[in-house]
Amino acid sequence: MSFKQDLITLLNNYSDMMEFNGENKFKVNAFKNGALVLKKLDDIETLISEKTIGEIKGIGKGIQAFLNEFYENGSVADFEELKGKLPEGIIELFAIKGISAKKVKQIYDELGVSNLELLEQACIENKVAPIKGFGEKTQIKILEEIKRLKSSKGLLRLNHAFNRADELKEHLSRINSIQRIEYTGELRRIREVISKIELLILTNDIESCIEEIQKEFSFSIEENENCKTLKLENEIETFLHITDESNFDEVLYLTTAEKSFREKISFDDSQNIILEMMDQHYFDLNENLKSNSNLEQKDFKGFFHFHTTSSDGLNLLNEMVNEGVSQGYEYFAVCDHSKSAFYANGLNEERILQQREEIDELNRSSKAKVYHGIESDILRDGSLDYDDDFMNNFQFVVISVHSIFNIAEDEMTARVIKAIENPHADVLAHPTGRLLLSRNPYKINIKKVIDACVENDVVIEINANPQRLDLDWRNIYYAREKGCKFAINPDAHSTKGIADTKYGILIGRKGGLQKEEVINCYSESEFIKFINRKVKRI
């Protein structure tokens, strides 16, 4: 975990612990909010060490002192003291969505339950439902959550896994006898969630290579036919496969390819084909081997669906645009949150008109054109978040679901399709609402949704934020067969988030996407044609 993530977890835990302990609710909220504020910041270490973090809205004297203490000592006395007073294991219960620390306290008082195992047991024995304020459904929800938490243990999202793997690579690259290091396994296959980190090491002297690794890492060794595999001692399963030149290609294939794939295509029979495909294919489940993707960052001209300080972004519009230009983008469509997204400071009609003035002003001085877009909430009944007349103010409309997830599949599907049929809709964003390792997708018939997008000439987003990677790559194949178009958007909330596009590109490449299928690769004139295809906008 990074320093930033450690701090966020620490603030959240402290807040929950205080809530559990019956502390003043505004204090509880302040720490929770502090965690949200940190989430959006870059380079927290500098802000703390230069004592400027307290100037940021939401971080006051108390939280600044808290952060500073952690920065200097690696722990915080108040935190440790409170933790010592609470029952052991209670913190893991705070991760259960649907019950807050207050309810955890209630469960603890009634049943003496203080960890996940005991709570699961209590639910199975039907002891939770009878507690006042709980009930049958809450008990079921708790059980589902425990199941989700257990199954996501030891898993990493793609970006975190790459970060870890890169650190490891960096370490290993100092070892003289190592000639080459490649990602392999799930990382090489670009799985959105990684259960083990695997690297393939090429050396001409396997024995001394292992000896040198031994100086820095603890591991157990497994002897395989074509390589030796070191299993490092690590909370995330980590394997180093070590092999020589003669076996390298085969081991790379065998460790990369998903099991069903290996069974279909064996290395011995298809060596030449596989070697040709090695850098183009991911050897995963239902991959279509016939289509090489030609998608590359350099062809990305349009930057869409990003947020600014007007809603819940961290950077100003011009900061986002300047950074985007420096990363090679030529035109932009800012899409802040719509008015229903209260939690994200969504823009009401009046503020939308103000934003338009800001955009017009920027367009007078900036070389890169900015189009006025919106990320409009899809309300429960499938309508968009402004009346039809007002929608004419927008030049680009991204639609997405941000609330009321827990409805039946039919209702959700109909809701989203109704929004797709709205003539103002251009892009359906993060179509299943999943947050990897944290929130399951809502129930929706994705094929029907894709069909509706094709029928109504609405583009589907591959949200490139590594928390989402939604549309799921498994559905890209179906969507492409139907003739769907795609947008690859990082949903950037800060200048730093702009670079997340790379994860979306990896996912798109995995789906065999061609740049002609991706509207970000449109020239500006093609884009203008696109946004005018249904309603007159410019």
Next chain:
DNA sequence: CTACTTGGGTAGAGTACACCATAGTGTAC
């Protein structure tokens, strides 16, 4: 606890929904 306003004290994002309980709280976005 923070922000704001004031030099110590005050107020504190809204709304819909689920759930349990049959009026009201908790939770999520």
